[in-house]
Amino acid sequence: MADGSGAITTIRTTCPYCGVGCGVAGAAGGDRTLAVSGDAAHPANKGRLCSKGSALGATVGLQGRLLEPTINGRVATWGEATALVAKRFRDTIARHGRDSVAFYVSGQLLTEDYYVANKLMKGFIGSGNIDTNSRLCMASAVAAHKQAFGADLVPGCYEDLDEADLVVFAGHNAAWTHPILFRRLEAAKARGQKHVVIDPRRTDTAEGADLHLAIAPQSDVRLWNGLLAELDRRGLLDLDYVREHVNGVEAVREALAQDDQSPAAVAADCGIAVADLLAFYDLFAAHPKTVSLFSMGSNQSAQGVAKGLAILNVHLATGRIGKPGACPFSITGQPNAMGGRETGGMANTLAGHMDFAPEDRDRVARFWGAPHTARAPGLKAVEMFEAVRTGKIKAIWVMATNPAVSLPNAGAVREALEKCPFVVVSDCVETDTTAYAHVKLPALAWAEKDGTVTNSERRISRQRALFAAPGQARADWRIMADVAQGMGFDGFGWPSQASIFREWARLTAYENQGSRLLDLSGLAGMTPDGYAAMTPIQWPVRAAGQGTPRLFVDGRYQTPDGRARMVPVRPKGPADAVSDAFPMSLNTGRIRDQWHTMTRTGLAPDLCRHAPEPFVEIHPRDAESAGIKDGALTRVSTARGEAVALAKVTDRQRPGGLFMPMHWTDAFAPSGKSNHLIAPNLDPTSGQPEFKHTPARARPYRETWKGFFLTRDIVAAPANLDLVWRRIPQDAAQLHEFAGRGDASEREALRKRLTKGLAGETTVFEDVGAGSRREAWIENGRLVAVLFQTAAGRLPPRDWLADLFALDLLTAEARSALLIGRPPGAPVDRGPMVCACLKVGAKAVDAAIAAGAVTADAVGAATGAGTNCGSCRPEIARMIAAAASLKTKETADVA
Template identity: 80%
Template sequence: MADGSAALRTVKTTCAYCGVGCGVAGAVGEGRSVLITGDAAHPANLGRLCSKGSALGATVGLEGRLLEPTINGKSANWHEATALVARRFKETIARHGPDSVAFYVSGQLLTEDYYVANKLMKGFIGSGNIDTNSRLCMASAVAAHKQAFGADLVPGCYEDLELADLVVFSGHNAAWTHPVLFRRMEQARARGQKHVVIDPRRTDTAEGADLHLAIAPQSDVRLWNGLLADLVRRGAIDRDYIASHVNGFEQVTAALVESDQSLSAVAADCGVAIEDLRTFYDLFAANARTVSLFSMGANQSAQGVAKGLAIINAHLATGRIGKPGACPFSITGQPNAMGGRETGGMANTLAGHMDFSPEDRDRVARFWGAPDTTRAPGLKAVEMFEAVRDGRIKAIWVMATNPAVSLPASGAVRDALAACPFVVVSDCVETDTTAFAHVKLPALAWGEKDGTVTNSERRISRQRALFPPPGQARADWKIMADVATAMGFDGFGWASNAAVFREWARLTAYENRDRFLSLAGLSALTPSAYGELLPVQWPIGVDGEGTPRLFVDGRFQTPDRRARMVPVLPKGPAELTSAAFPMSLNTGRIRDQWHTMTRTGLAPDLCRHAPEPYVEIHPEDAEALGLKDGALARVSTARAEAVAVAKVSDRQRRGSLFMPMHWTDAFAPSGRANALVEPRVDPTSGQPEFKHTPARVRPYRETWKGFFLSRSALMSPLGADLVWRRIPQDACQQYEFAGRGDVAERDVLRKALTKRLAGELVTYEDAATGARREAWVEGDQLVAVLYMTTTGRLPSRDWLVDLFQADLTAEARSALLFGRPPGGPVDKGPMVCACLKVGAKAVTAAIAAGADTADAVGAATGAGSNCGSCRPEIARMINAFLVTPKEPVRAD
């Protein structure tokens, strides 16, 4: 934090995380200190921030940063690195053609970066081989929008979430993934808004909903088709709207009658109670103001496009689109996934929502002055890395993303990168993917970037730099522009990011007779006006005014201006479970982490709510398998094996497993979830199936376990055969580990951990229990702690972690040997509120003392009073206490 007595420079920018696009005010102090608050004037969040956004100030340090170009691991200057990348790409293209190279880009890029990447690859290299990690998040929604509306158009705005009388969350755990929007809807519930959650898991969003439909995996289309059939039976469709604005209704209803659409049949196929199904259908029929939010739970599927279309069909048939509080709403996962979709970041689109029709392609080519502009789509993400592996792609440039962790079957992705003749990675930090780079290029991080992003409601916001570039780091657009120039291409000589943005805005307006995406009113921005640009939603007219809601007049971007309903048929899982793999593995996100932890992993507070990789399993499944809560479990699929902590919970559907996808080689190499996932994709969108992979799980059965606390992070991994996890703490790094070997394995680990430690060694060993306790002390400072055991229990880590933050007393030194804190145990319990560091013990104590609402708990402890993302968990703890009262709990 900056010194409050000093005058601080406040910069208004946009959050680095999800698609909500929250405004952030950063009060910048000396060095790289910054005080982060929400921007009360920004319409996306009105001053609110979630736990991740609130902790942005803890992530702006230079730990792990790339600060200079490197070639084959050796320092280089920008001229050398740029020249090499340009030469290798030119040579590869000359020998093997333009489709032998590829770019894999990211929703972490700014719109200006995305535009330059797309122009270089599709316009001047002449290949469609540029795709974005948004392919993993929103590609199915894009395809559904294009089929139904004629273009990738999100109809609604955030105001609709407050105006709606019914919100349906389809595969969307908003309480964790979009908590700021969830708070807005939570407030709307006070006036009577109803919530229905469609999700196999009982998430925090589902926990407090009016209705939770825990459907069987891959039964979404069946559920929504059944809804449409029920609306037709009731006469609850809007025939006037259909007659005036919609094609395909008859074909869709004809397809429905080919299967039994009775409530009993749909309920049986979806695995839900018929009463619950009827309640959902009643609610949908009764509430004209309905918003259906769908996110990765629906999109990340081999049937993702069908799911999106089934949701849209229900809205078109009832006229619930283009109206206040009524729309199907695809909610994006990344801060600039929309900006990438707009600029052509996906392999199957051109910039400005144009496609590969001869007319669109020629228009873009004329605007760019690039006659070699590609005439066909390129390879989508999964196909792209398959082409890298089999040698069709011989040079790839990865920008601001970590496919060695995030893509399905990530082990195969690593094999592909290892075999590729030329790999370039431009990023701000070292990642699992940079380990495969022949050339690493240092890019700007969130706190240094300057440009624009587009959020889920089509709102363009400015991202502004808080700090000057560190070391030799450069803007991504500038890195690419310099490479393009070195390759001999004209048209990349922009003087500033404002100039890039103006060109992009002009392209959206160029020969635009029917495209909704237009930034015409921003195409002549001066550098000063660009710098001061306020949040605005496209389409943007020549007067500079934005458009909150699309399709208000019932006109769409199809040739006849009518929306299209598309028949979709339900299918079972693409790969059924078997005796070898009898369970269904679902991967996803958790509340306080982001993607592969390259940013959130720097904030200790964000690592405490879910500190280790875990696998969630139903109690009956766990009992049958001999799995205990908190024990290590081995999760296997046909692709790989991972080890994670078993989390036994009835919030998980029987026969299903859930694993978060965030952990990496730097934090828990044995806990990487996406290595387990089969790379099946939706045939239309190319989006991978992350929600259903046949799997099995069994106990890990370690023979010993331990932990190591150290003031500094280890310089090298602990070994591939050892199960270990790193948990950042405020003043130290915590390593948890377990093994299946003997004393020799433990000795090898001990030597690796302690060979560079200095100071006085305090040690205790008990051969009978295999217990070993060692501590290194230098002066009054604790340097490191190592505890191991083969049969005994390990003590709470909280009190040991706290010892690193103060001078050691004589009593504390003794406690290190005894293995327990002086004055009784100190255990704060699992973290509940990451913002204010409130643990479960304090929350439970407040509940036991009479706090019977989330607000009351907040008043007593502070928990839930900041961003509110922990309020559903607090409510769940209150309900559990009321059902089963417990003895009074002391808050440590």
């Protein structure tokens, strides 16, 4: 941030993406320019940033920002807006009761925001109806922790990843979802650490692993139960540890005995080779220093809690917990999912890891001075929006998240929001969800926020503002405090976020006496200056003010008797079985360079190049059977809807399975959204949806024409035209791709809509026989727009056309190229983007490999790829291996 003299100072803050919680050093200049680098002093990342973190400077502009409150589309003052929200919530409660209102919040909120939201809803409104989008990613792990440990406690720390001799990735594509941790794990692997990946897809994480178990959908419990039974057979349980610290081992043994635990039976049920299963057993048996990283592939399931418990059972039974290099480790998805869990962000918990037991509820009520504090859990996310749809909930406030896209069966969520009498959305940008808001409240974005977040290893870090608030945007906590005061509630008059943090810390210590491990008593007396200068620290932070890297070192757990609990779990099949109508299993997840619904990463063109549009991965055998070609538009259907995406035919996908990313929205690809396809099947304990398996089918789209439109402005998908539409940001333009199944009249209707209002010199080429048309608009020597359409021909590469928009004056050669429809000189094909940081395409990487580069380091030396954040190194390694395999095959064919 620039000081009064115009000098730019560097501010230490925290990355807004995944749960790694990387430190960022940001140098903000005028016109909202931002240079970012990794904070070398932050223990989570030690100076590294992934591709998303490295591109943060490209995401802080004001494009699409909400900058003033609105009521029914009319600009309003803050006083009007918060008074209306307070009145409507107050009136709704008066008429229909406390449970007729709800908050749906987000891991993008800061801990201070989360605390205020929970105090308002659970403490003073008196309803449990506040839930978080962390329900979609972490709820099953939370429930498993509570059953096994007595509270939602993650025992390990990142140093355990360095210390471990074996790391098991259970449904965790760390190379893409937590890249900076994966860099640490790559370094450990180079020193001899072993890696096992349990995932139906051969991901970048699996590609370099010592063992990949491509298990059948939802067979995780069977696999982990089989491992525990095998370790018991081999006499490898730590019975001394169990005797001293663990209950339930006999009940688990009895449950295991009800199934055939022979390697042949387990392997058959999991759909893997017996030899691979035995290799897993042997690796686990041979390496007591084991960390099991479990993430969305385990959690996002109708049996997610059982999967978590099966993993915890193995670690408890073998004593692999509370020791350097040995623990089960739930890796969070969002930057402050942990902070939300701590402060009671989920509908079934209260703040400070307290629940709705009478003594906990009364303790929180006393601390807050809120006698009406909720006495029972509220509705979890999917149930909450169903209650909105059916009219049980009549007013809802959505904060910093986009449920119209992110929830399963998202079409029903949109129906609910459409029906709801009063919808409030506080966010920093327009989203699919803000379209349904009666009141929009402009919140601060990442670069303007100030507060704290907690990462996956319980490390609290400061997030600091890099820019002043734009327009009328306000901190989330302040917006909620104003509404609370408008509703007539006391206790919301904090002067700053530092005072909220101190109150929150005091609550964790209130009547604690060591009974709750979530204890911030050592931070409760922090001065404003101390808060401003706060350095990263792991809780518990007790009176001495020292952090705690590792839990359960003494074998004491947060249960009434201090002992951990092993819980019997039995394997079950998927909630919905495949059928003749839907014979495949659809799995959804993240990709390397995008985040959630792209409201931030979609602003950075470099992050849109590795996977520029929605895709569906399908195994070659399934693609051949369905008549699907690689790179062709493909329809993916389930009982709930249909999406269209580009086919990626690859043997990295398990036969019978499909994979689609979850990021695309109406703003980028209305036909490519995946979550409206997902069945709302829930884990009965955690309420977490089963995103990893929905019965589906795939078939070709069979477009009759296609084209693209390049312009400097964003164009929304035209209404009332049956098109597949995708928008892909470029450095100096917006690329809009489209395809249709109609005739020439449909092409002409789209052309008229896109070109309406364009002025300047026009260049046109038309081939009626091929159904092809090329048009370009030039004004004052600059390229304004380009439209290419074809029914029978091929479309040219887009890169050279997009680059022309960066020119202040088109050359004669460029003008000719526009008319001809191909770039001047020899065409330059960079291939798909591999390295987003340094813009290195696949062709350059392939050339380096052909020239003799046989390691990722050698490719980096030749091309630069992988030398910045390293997120693309697994892909480079895969390309090297593929080239070596092809060379070996060619040699064998010649012989």
